[in-house]
Every structure is written in C-alpha cells, then in structure tokens.
Amino acid sequence: MTDLPLLGRIVELLVIARRFRCHAVLCGAIYSLSASQGILAPSARRTVRLGSIVHHLGLALGGRPAAAFAKQLMLPVSKDTLLRVVQRRRRSLAGPLRVIRIDDWAWRRNHRCASIIFNLERRRIVTLLPDREPTTAQA
Secondary structure, rough: OEEEOOOEEEEEEEEOOOEEEOOOOOOOEEEOOOOOOOOOOOOOOOOHHHHHHHHHHHHHHHHHHHHHHHHHHHHHOOOHHHHHHHOOOOOOOOOOOOOEEEEEEOOOOOOOOEEEEEOOOOOEEEEEOOOOOHHHOOO
C-alpha cells in the first residue's frame, strides 16, 4: 500500500492483518481484522489521503499532465490510473433524468449498432445500451 511521500522518498506501507477461519461444517468463511476506516479502504492500493490527491490531480489536469505533475510530487501513479480513479469516483446522478439524448453508434465499422444515452444537463454519458430496440431504451 502506498502513502504520501516523506522527505522526498516514496512511502510503502506493509499491512499485516490476522485472518480467522470459521470451522463450521459448511461455512469455510475467512474473516480478518479491518484497519482504521479513515486511513485504509478495504483491498486498496493507496491510503485515503493519497487517493484523494490522485483524484483531484486527475480532475484538474487529466491524464498525461497530471502524471507528469505527480512525478514531480513523488507520487507513484500513471496516467491510466489517474483516469481510472476519476472515472471510478464519478458521482452518480442526483435525481431523475430530465433532458436526455439517445444516439446510435457502432461498436466497429459495419458491425453491430447500439445506443448511447446522454444527460444533456450534466453533459455526461449515462449508459451504453447493447442494441437499438426502443424497449431497451425505455427500461
């Protein structure tokens, strides 16, 4: 797990958690002690505070410029990771869709066509539909 740099060096945390097995006949579940909620998220590769900085860098600068700036700040992150973090933390829609646009698009040239739904108020893609059927778009 990675954290913010300290005195110009990259900090990696080694987290060791005890694991317990359920010895019931058909259970077989494995339980582990969780870390503090404000520091580590379950199965995360970076701490919460580093994740927040990575997210804000990705929002402000985008892929390559943010990766170059992160390298100057000694943050170990790639351009693809920055974009992935921004996309993962995208806020869900607050309320119903009021103004939308439905367009057709092709997966590849001269191949299967599908539909895409845009939210015109927020200027974002809502979803990609697998076909061009009206019943799919209504659902």
